[in-house]
Amino acid sequence: MSDSRIPAFFRKSIADRLETLVERGFIDPEDVVLLQQTAGILPVEVADKMAENVISVFGLPLAVAPNFLVNGRDYVVPMVIEEPSVVAGVSGAARIMRHGGGFVANADQPILTGQIQLVDVTDPDKTIEVLQAAAEELLQEANELQPNLQKRGGGARSIEFLKHRLADERWTVMAHIAVDTRDAMGANLVNAICEGIAPKIAELSGDKAGLCILSNLADKSLVTSTVTLPLSSLRVAGFSAESVRDGIVMANELAMADRYRAATHNKGIMNGVDAVAIATGNDWRAIEASAHAWACRDGKYRPLTNWTVTPSGDLRGELTMPLKVGIVGGSLQTNPGARVGLKIAAAASATELAMLMCSVGLAQNFAALRALVTSGIQKGHMSLHARSVASLAGAPPEIFDQVVRRLIDSGEVKDWKAAELIADIRKAQKPAGKKRAGIDDYASGTAAGKVILLGEHAVVYGRHALAMPIKDAMTAHCRKARGPIVLRIPGWDLTQSFDQQDDSVTGAASILQLLLVQLKVSAENIVMEVESRLPVAQGLGASAALAASMTRALSEYFSLNLADDEVNQLTFQCEKLAHGDPSGIDNTVAVYGQPLLFRKGKEPVQESIDLQRAPPLVIACSGKRGMTRGQVAGVRRRHEKNPSLYEAVFDNIDRLSLAGLKALVGGDYDALGAQMNVCHGLLNAIEVSTPELEAMVSLAREHGAIGAKLTGAGGGGSIVALCPGVQDAVSSALRDSGYQTIQPN
Ligand code: NAD
Secondary structure, three states: OOOOOOOOHHHOOHHHHHHHHHHOOOOOHHHHHHHOOOOOOOOHHHHHHHOOOOOOOOOOOEEEEEEEEEOOEEEEEEEEOOOOOHHHHHHHHHHHHHHHOOEEEEEOOOEEEEEEEEEEEOOHHHHHHHHHHOHHHHHHHHHHHOHHHHHOOOEEEEEEEEEEEOOOOOEEEEEEEEEEOOOEOOHHHHHHHHHHHHHHHHHHHOOEEEEEEEOOOOOOOEEEEEEEEOHHHHOEOOEOHHHHHHHHHHHHHHHHHOHHHHHHHHHHHHHHHHHHHHHOOOOHHHHHHHHHHHHOOOOOOOOOEEEEEOOOOOEEEEEEEEOOOOOEOOOOOOOHHHHHHHHHHOOOOHHHHHHHHHHHHHHHHHHHHHHHHOHHHHHHHHHHHHHHHHHHOOOOHHHHHHHHHHHHHHOOOOHHHHHHHHHHHHHHHOOOOOOEOOEOOEEEEEEEEEEEEEOOOHHHHOOOEEEEEEEEEEEEEEEEOOOOEEEEEHHHOEEEEEOOOOOOOOHHHHHHHHHHHHHOOOOOOEEEEEEEOOOOOOOOOHHHHHHHHHHHHHHHHOOOOOOHHHHHHHHHHHHHHHHOOOOOHHHHHHHHOOOEEEEOOOOOEEEEOOOOOOOOEEEEEOOOOOOHHHHHHHHHHHHHHOHHHHHHHHHHHHHHHHHHHHHHHHOOHHHHHHHHHHHHHHHHHOOOOOHHHHHHHHHHHHOOOOEEEEEOOOOOOEEEEEOOOOHHHHHHHHHHOOOEEEOOO
């Protein structure tokens, strides 16, 4: 690297500065092209006047957070931030907070303190006595220095004095002058006052003036925002309102006790506050310094918020912090971006802007804590929570996992629910009759559902598809009973009975009958009861999961010891019976329960995918049956009419599936989300979407899903959405609109 000493760099034009940096190897020539693209709202010529040695303008996303109701007024909040989820988090929180009437905020007068130091003071008490006596005179002189500020209703309000003994034992006295700076942040105004009255203070006390500058600890400009959230507004899919409320209160208490937690807690608050500060041209370093100094005002670093339960059981949040901001002065006037931000915030005074910022900080804190105590748990910790509830309820090892899954699906992770589920599952399993030689009286088998991330329909035409399992989607319990063969699927409201020789059997029972024939077992007197997490005909591989789980149960019941490959073969036979021309993907995922890249045809591909972590998916079912056979036939007809058009679509879907595999394995959810969105568009183009699926996809995207698409054959059925950080928000929104959601893992 070259010498970084560049004489007279500041005198160079922007082009010359860039050239110099290229010459010295500090930036690449390609970077110059990028830096010269000043498409942002801050022209580089203006930026050049704002700071020194400017070479370009650095971009950050400017977003807005809607839904804010503060002191009865509606706001759309401008936010400049690069961190994902913050804007979505505050917007969602503000939406919920409207249920309790929004935020109630108040602010102190906009006072900024200036400090004038006296050094080498021999008798600090005497100095303070003298200066105290001259307080009025000093305030008058300060105000004469800023006549316009007085005209606007501001000005110096009070002055007080403190003494400190420094490390070398010398005394120093500080004059603290409190100035109401009205709508300006006031740093320059107060600095000017400090420097202006310092000679007078020195003269009166006979001491020497030292540092003269504002203090960024703006503890006379405290702002408080409070919010009351009705208990009913706190419910999150999978969690009761009480557990969310109590979790947030506990998280706050933890931050009170633990400064490591408090630092992260307050950082979240500043995510909201700083983003508004930057968007409105305010000095966020000043705000940060003030907030953290205030947070440890009594010597211990604490959270800035306080969350409590009201006597009526609701959740009350309060954020108090110093916020000395401006809507005039500083860089606000010069930066067109800040002007736009201020216009969007539409605050009539600096204190109104401060109250809005404080409310955004509180909203962000709520969003973060809510996510921590819910989806944070959901993604990894949620199952731990459900496991501990299942364990406390006494779930035996053989049904433990089932209880956990069904607890999570039910949205009621509670001990009473666990007890209910244990009883249900035991009832379904109760063996009747004695054990026969070689044949157990009871056996069970489990299989996965599938959700296609990319590639449906195209897969029928020899292209790749990418599918994820829905773990433990179905469990079949086979037991001995009296009478004919019975198939019962309580979740589908289905009971069918038949004799093995009966050739008029239809529906799900025909799958069981086919299996009995293929397995060459005689099965009078069995009852097959299937627990299903999957609704029927929703594009989630329910028929394959049904066949695979029943095959496994029969294999165990008749001691056949079928290998997975054999189970897969049989399941594929059943899929042919159910769907005509299945791709083979459903049975493979049902049996192996692994993410899968799949292609059928001459060079078939069946690659199981190893993932470090499951992608944050939300699956939602429309409830409208999407019959695969009909949809596949419809696409075939249209393909025959327009082969080249349809082939081009399938090629595009193929490319998306392959790129999606890369994104999935690399955890690049932005890319995967975009691929899912485009794939949805292509599926719409081949006419397998419906208005309802479109509405569900839009709803998921509105609530923060970065990718959303129909999944499976379409024409009804389900959608799948990729929701990093917003799984809760998206599933709640879909559930609130009446759709069933399913936990994929
Ligand atoms: P400023 O110097 O632009 O002063 C505000 C101006 O606005 C004054 O000229 C005032 O007369 C005028 N004004 C018009 N209408 C007004 C109204 N209604 N109320 C109040 N004043 C009104 O800005 P400032 O606010 O004194 O200083 C802010 C800038 O100082 C920020 O950019 C900050 O980054 C910078 N700064 C900060 C620090 C620090 O925080 N430690 C130190 C130095 C400078």
